[in-house]
Amino acid sequence: xxxxxxxxxxxxxxxxxxxxxxxxxxxxxxxxxxxxxxxxxxxxxxxxxxxxxxxxxxxxxxxxxxxxxxxxxxxxxxxxxxxxxxxxxxxxxxxxxxxxxxxxxxxxxxxxxxxxxxxxxxxxxxxxxxxxxxxxxxxxxxxxxxxxxxxxxxxxxxxxxxxxxxxxxxxxxxxxxxxxxxxxxxxxxxxxxxxxxxxxxxxxxxxxxxxxxxxxxxxxxxxxxxxxxxxxxxxxxxxxxxxxxxxxxxxxxxxxxxxxxxxxxxxxxxxxx
Numbered sequence: 001x002x003x004x005x006x007x008x009x010x011x012x013x014x015x016x017x018x019x020x021x022x023x024x025x026x027x028x029x030x031x032x033x034x035x036x037x038x039x040x041x042x043x044x045x046x047x048x049x050x051x052x053x054x055x056x057x058x059x060x061x062x063x064x065x066x067x068x069x070x071x072x073x074x075x076x077x078x079x080x081x082x083x084x085x086x087x088x089x090x091x092x093x094x095x096x097x098x099x100x101x102x103x104x105x106x107x108x109x110x111x112x113x114x115x116x117x118x119x120x121x122x123x124x125x126x127x128x129x130x131x132x133x134x135x136x137x138x139x140x141x142x143x144x145x146x147x148x149x150x151x152x153x154x155x156x157x158x159x160x161x162x163x164x165x166x167x168x169x170x171x172x173x174x175x176x177x178x179x180x181x182x183x184x185x186x187x188x189x190x191x192x193x194x195x196x197x198x199x200x201x202x203x204x205x206x207x208x209x210x211x212x213x214x215x216x217x218x219x220x221x222x223x224x225x226x227x228x229x230x231x232x233x234x235x236x237x238x239x240x241x242x243x244x245x246x247x248x249x250x251x252x253x254x255x256x257x258x259x260x261x262x263x264x265x266x267x268x269x270x271x272x273x
Contacts (some may be wrong), residue, residue: 027054036064042082043107046100048092049085056082069122069130076118076133083111128154132163158186162196173203181266189262194225197259211248211272214238218252219259 031039037060042053056078063071086108090101119137122130128149134142147167149155155164161183169176180200187193201216217234240248251270258264 041110043103048089052082158183184264222256
């Protein structure tokens with residue numbers, strides 16, 4: 001259940017409401033006023049990929065104002081979304097003659113260059129967030145550097161604790177649980193990585209901690225993260241007494257409320273061992 005890339009962007013959704021951006025300032029006007037955005041390489045007059053293109057342009061503008069590692073990592077993901085769309089659009093045969101297909105191909109090549117440029121810039125940083133990101137991109141050196149920071153106090157964020165959990169899940173499930181729970185403690189309101197909840201349920205299940213697994217399944221259900229088909233299915237998977245079930249449902253509700261408020265504490269989960 002653990003997804004290494006699930007938390008690679010801290011508190012950021014790649015699905016932005018482009019209409020809000022368009023309402024602030026016209027995108028073409030922004031491009032005309034800010035040549036550093038390199039909009040001429042983004043195939044601006046094509047109806048295909050308009051939303052990911054617009055999202056990329058506006059975030060690239062933010063990166064120009066604040067060229068932080070976090071912004072560059074986010075820009076990489078916006079480029080990736082635009083790139084995926086272009087890869088599909090490049091296969092579409094235009095209905096009218098012209099250079100549309102070539103322009104899409106050129107924009108696609110530009111996206112590859114942009115990703116390489118961003119990887120080079122991010123790879124020069126020794127910040128934990130940069131090391132983790134480079135690890136997710138297959139950089140083994142960055143992975144070693146990141147893991148060497150364990151115990152240094154530099155990994156005390158929800159994202160980075162989750163990153164450590166992804167590493168230990170195959171070799172030390174008890175430690176994985178501690179890291180996942182700590183990630184949840186460090187999670188701020190509105191910034192929940194849903195994979196943490198799903199992983200808590202699956203790792204507890206793998207360890208035979210059925211009551212804890214059941215509670216996390218209920219939390220996932222309350223947060224509308226899990227596709228639980230019926231109460232009957234839950235009863236088959238977790239055949240607890242009615243009294244036990246009611247108690248655990250109450251615990252799950254308290255945990256859910258705490259998570260939504262950004263105030264989860266490990267003490268909310270009873271020790272059934």
